[in-house]
Amino acid sequence: MLPQPLPTLRAPDPIATRTHCPYCAFQCGMLVTGTDGDPRTEVKADPEFPVNRGQMCIKGFTAGDLIDHPARLTAPKLRARDGRMVPASWDAALDFVAERLLRLRAAHGPAALAAFGSGALTNEKAYLLGKFVRVALGSPNIDYNGRYCMASAAAGQNKAFGVDRGLPFPIEDIARTKVLLLWGGNCALTMPPLMQWIAEQQSGGKLIVVDPRRTETARLADLHLQLTPGSDLALACGLLHLAIDERLCDLDYIASRTQGFDEVRRAVMQVHPAHVERLTGVSIDDQLRTVRLLAAEESGMLLSGRGPEQQSKGVDTVLAFTNLMLALGKVGKPASGYGCLTGQGNGQGGREHGQKADQLPGYRMIENLEDREALARVWGIDPATLPGKGKSAYELLDALGPEGGIRALLVFGSNVAVASPNARNIERKLGSLDLLVVCDAFENETSATAHAILPVLQWAEEAGTMTNLEGRVILRQPARAAPAGARSDLEILCALAERLGHGERFPSSTPEVVFDELRRATAGGRADYSGITYDKIRRAQWIFWPCPSEDHPGTPRLFEERFQFPDGRARFHVVRHRPAAELPDAAYPLYFTTGRYKEHYNSGAQTRRVSALVDAQPAPRVQVHPRLASDLGVASGGALLVESRRGSVTFGVEVSADVRTDTLFAPFHWGGKLSANILTNPALDPQSRMPEFKVCAVRARAVALPPSLPGDGGTA
Numbered sequence: 001m002l003p004q005p006l007p008t009l010r011a012p013d014p015i016a017t018r019t020h021c022p023y024c025a026f027q028c029g030m031l032v033t034g035t036d037g038d039p040r041t042e043v044k045a046d047p048e049f050p051v052n053r054g055q056m057c058i059k060g061f062t063a064g065d066l067i068d069h070p071a072r073l074t075a076p077k078l079r080a081r082d083g084r085m086v087p088a089s090w091d092a093a094l095d096f097v098a099e100r101l102l103r104l105r106a107a108h109g110p111a112a113l114a115a116f117g118s119g120a121l122t123n124e125k126a127y128l129l130g131k132f133v134r135v136a137l138g139s140p141n142i143d144y145n146g147r148y149c150m151a152s153a154a155a156g157q158n159k160a161f162g163v164d165r166g167l168p169f170p171i172e173d174i175a176r177t178k179v180l181l182l183w184g185g186n187c188a189l190t191m192p193p194l195m196q197w198i199a200e201q202q203s204g205g206k207l208i209v210v211d212p213r214r215t216e217t218a219r220l221a222d223l224h225l226q227l228t229p230g231s232d233l234a235l236a237c238g239l240l241h242l243a244i245d246e247r248l249c250d251l252d253y254i255a256s257r258t259q260g261f262d263e264v265r266r267a268v269m270q271v272h273p274a275h276v277e278r279l280t281g282v283s284i285d286d287q288l289r290t291v292r293l294l295a296a297e298e299s300g301m302l303l304s305g306r307g308p309e310q311q312s313k314g315v316d317t318v319l320a321f322t323n324l325m326l327a328l329g330k331v332g333k334p335a336s337g338y339g340c341l342t343g344q345g346n347g348q349g350g351r352e353h354g355q356k357a358d359q360l361p362g363y364r365m366i367e368n369l370e371d372r373e374a375l376a377r378v379w380g381i382d383p384a385t386l387p388g389k390g391k392s393a394y395e396l397l398d399a400l401g402p403e404g405g406i407r408a409l410l411v412f413g414s415n416v417a418v419a420s421p422n423a424r425n426i427e428r429k430l431g432s433l434d435l436l437v438v439c440d441a442f443e444n445e446t447s448a449t450a451h452a453i454l455p456v457l458q459w460a461e462e463a464g465t466m467t468n469l470e471g472r473v474i475l476r477q478p479a480r481a482a483p484a485g486a487r488s489d490l491e492i493l494c495a496l497a498e499r500l501g502h503g504e505r506f507p508s509s510t511p512e513v514v515f516d517e518l519r520r521a522t523a524g525g526r527a528d529y530s531g532i533t534y535d536k537i538r539r540a541q542w543i544f545w546p547c548p549s550e551d552h553p554g555t556p557r558l559f560e561e562r563f564q565f566p567d568g569r570a571r572f573h574v575v576r577h578r579p580a581a582e583l584p585d586a587a588y589p590l591y592f593t594t595g596r597y598k599e600h601y602n603s604g605a606q607t608r609r610v611s612a613l614v615d616a617q618p619a620p621r622v623q624v625h626p627r628l629a630s631d632l633g634v635a636s637g638g639a640l641l642v643e644s645r646r647g648s649v650t651f652g653v654e655v656s657a658d659v660r661t662d663t664l665f666a667p668f669h670w671g672g673k674l675s676a677n678i679l680t681n682p683a684l685d686p687q688s689r690m691p692e693f694k695v696c697a698v699r700a701r702a703v704a705l706p707p708s709l710p711g712d713g714g715t716a
């Protein structure tokens with residue numbers, strides 16, 4: 001049966017358009033109003049979208065400011081001989097970019113051309129960008145910012161379950177689980193409307209939060225495990241050890257639905273809980289309490305955020321989570337299992353449609369012969385001409401310039417100069433390119449050294465599908481007229497393809513037409529969208545993938561009967577604790593970890609433009625425990641110079657007992673001198689190539705507060 005259509009909206013305003021928020025993966029239903037003559041775009045929460053149920057956060061409520069913003073780019077800009085950026089016509093800008101791409105390809109080969117995509121892009125854009133790089137540029141080098149975000153959880157779920165869909169169940173299941181283990185996610189700030197489901201969950205169940213800080217989320221928990229940064233893998237393996245020791249595992253489930261438990265049992269039993277206590281700082285009592293709670297109830301769920309995933313062992317940590325939940329027999333059971341809280345608006349769809357260096361649309365693998373042939377058929381090319389695997393996000397950026405060999409970079413939807421680890425290195429490399437093209441609605445730190453900036457439409461001005469954290473495919477509808485002078489990403493890609501001599505393979509920039517091609521390209525793949533159409537979404541409001549045929553209703557829940565391996569069984573994987581790539585030592589004695597404020601989004605490229613958000617959070621502050629602050633001789637309102645092996649940043653200080661005494665925390669939403677990523681370590685997970693944003697070693701000393709920095713401007 002198809003999902004029932006929602007009752008027709010009684011619009012509070014006759015011209016309200018139903019669409020979705022431009023920011024995070026919750027993709028709150030949103031009503032946008034405003035007439036073309038009226039300069040103000042108003043947004044309200046959609047009371048009838050069942051995910052946010054009438055709630056939004058302050059970023060969503062102020063998103064209309066981005067549409068009407070005076071700093072919006074409305075004409076292409078090219079760098080003139082004197083170094084200034086000057087406005088140019090679209091023809092001149094596109095001709096310039098295409099000519100340079102052709103020249104650089106002729107001189108250095110196709111792999112010298114690269115693109116960087118984003119989980120902010122619609123499915124259609126992610127799809128067309130991947131095709132553009134492989135077909136029109138002929139280069140293997142495309143990757144995207146999801147590599148900084150979802151890559152470890154995705155790799156882990158693929159290895160354990162045979163498919164990766166952030167949440168393999170709808171959000172409502174969270175409210176019904178008896179025990180929720182929320183591991184390294186601060187959703188009270190990063191997905192505030194999710195908290196209504198957690199409040200329901202807590203009315204009859206228990207919440208356990210694992211975070212080195214006592215966050216707004218941890219404060220609500222029945223049990224908070226305030227572990228040492230980077231020790232998640234040890235803790236998760238330790239919990240499985242205790243579950244086995246206490247005979248809490250579900251042996252029937254293990255026997256009938258999984259493979260590989262014995263090896264895992266042998267490995268985890270070698271590590272004693274007391275050793276885990278030393279590694280993690282979590283007492284054996286609290287470890288025991290956690291597994292007993294989790295095992296005692298019929299339903300139980302582990303959801304992870306970026307805390308445990310953004311580590312150089314993120315994949316193994318996720319595998320330790322899937323091991324634990326499989327051993328307890330929870331995965332695929334009602335209101336139970338493992339899920340990852342996907343981050344960006346289309347973080348889920350963005351990783352399914354071929355902008356990942358090693359993947360093709362529909363979650364096909366670029367090095368698999370059958371997958372290559374399937375895609376080559378859809379694209380009408382010889383599979384032999386399809387490039388192989390490209391470099392992962394940080395490795396791609398690190399290879400920019402004459403030394404690394406990548407001469408040209410096109411950026412769609414990421415502020416890589418701020419969002420990348422060891423940011424100073426990336427800034428330098430961006431500056432050494434022969435061609436940097438940034439397609440964005442606003443200038444940002446990355447476009448500072450661009451040769452061409454191409455202004456794009458924003459979410460409320462164009463149609464496109466997004467796949468939210470639950471795998472629910474939704475449709476963004478245009479609510480405002482597009483500003484003169486800006487073009488859609490799809491138009492830009494088609495116009496460039498035409499100039500590169502591939503126009504016939506990029507015949508349309510109409511989102512629905514591109515989606516129809518995407519449907520064909522994903523047919524038979526792991527993320528099968530072939531049965532989803534715009535009309536079907538318009539009627540039903542959403543469809544969960546996989547949806548392999550037009551009469552298929554979509555799949556809200558995965559793994560109820562089988563996992564996505566030929567034998568239908570989930571896989572255990574042997575994983576063992578290992579330390580972070582950089583640990584505190586005599587020279588750099590403190591842990592440094594990073595994360596988010598409620599008011600700002602990622603690199604801040606958008607939210608630092610919204611005055612209500614800047615007023616509420618004007619600058620980053622480093623969070624310091626009172627005992628450490630007193631050792632360092634600093635108080636709230638003062639400043640600390642924080643140094644790592646890669647660089648230094650002076651932050652205003654927020655003294656708070658919510659952080660461990662051995663750890664400093666700062667958000668990464670600012671660029672320039674205030675970029676937390678000046679400090680972070682670009683150590684990569686060997687499997688997912690995810691950088692270690694959550695752990696590095698620093699030292700700190702008190703300095704005078706620079707006049708440019710506000711003091712203790714509020715709380716995080």
Ligand SMILES: Nc1nc2c(c(=O)[nH]1)N[C@H]1C(S)=C(S)[C@@H](COP(=O)(O)OP(=O)(O)OC[C@H]3O[C@@H](n4cnc5c(=O)[nH]c(N)nc54)[C@H](O)[C@@H]3O)O[C@H]1N2
Nearest residue numbers: 184185186190229230305306307343344595596598601602
């Ligand atoms: N307001 C706001 N909301 C957002 C975003 C935003 O930028 N701002 N971004 C969106 C995106 S793209 C994403 S990916 C999500 C991210 O959402 P979250 O995962 O909730 O975000 P983070 O703040 O990066 O990390 C979560 C927590 O990890 C903790 N942590 C740090 N180190 C460790 C560790 O070693 N182990 C453990 N267990 N925890 C650790 C931090 O203290 C932090 O509280 O949010 C989305 N929503």
Ligand SMILES: Nc1nc2c(c(=O)[nH]1)N[C@H]1C(S)=C(S)[C@@H](COP(=O)(O)OP(=O)(O)OC[C@H]3O[C@@H](n4cnc5c(=O)[nH]c(N)nc54)[C@H](O)[C@@H]3O)O[C@H]1N2
Nearest residue numbers: 120145148149412413414415419439594602603605668693
């Ligand atoms: N230290 C540290 N660093 C981190 C993290 C961390 O926790 N700590 N988290 C990482 C994570 S999880 C993420 S997701 C990244 C995010 O960081 P970034 O990759 O920089 O992402 P955003 O800041 O969201 O930048 C989005 C840009 O895309 C533009 N944009 C939005 N929609 C579109 C569109 O449709 N088309 C085009 N062309 N442009 C568009 C916006 O205007 C903005 O300039 O940061 C990573 N970096």
Ligand code: SF4
Nearest residue numbers: 021023024028057060
């Ligand atoms: S929770 Fe996410 S989707 Fe909802 S309003 Fe906030 S940023 Fe937008």
Ligand SMILES: [Mo]
Nearest residue numbers: 148149343344
């Ligand atoms: Mo993210």
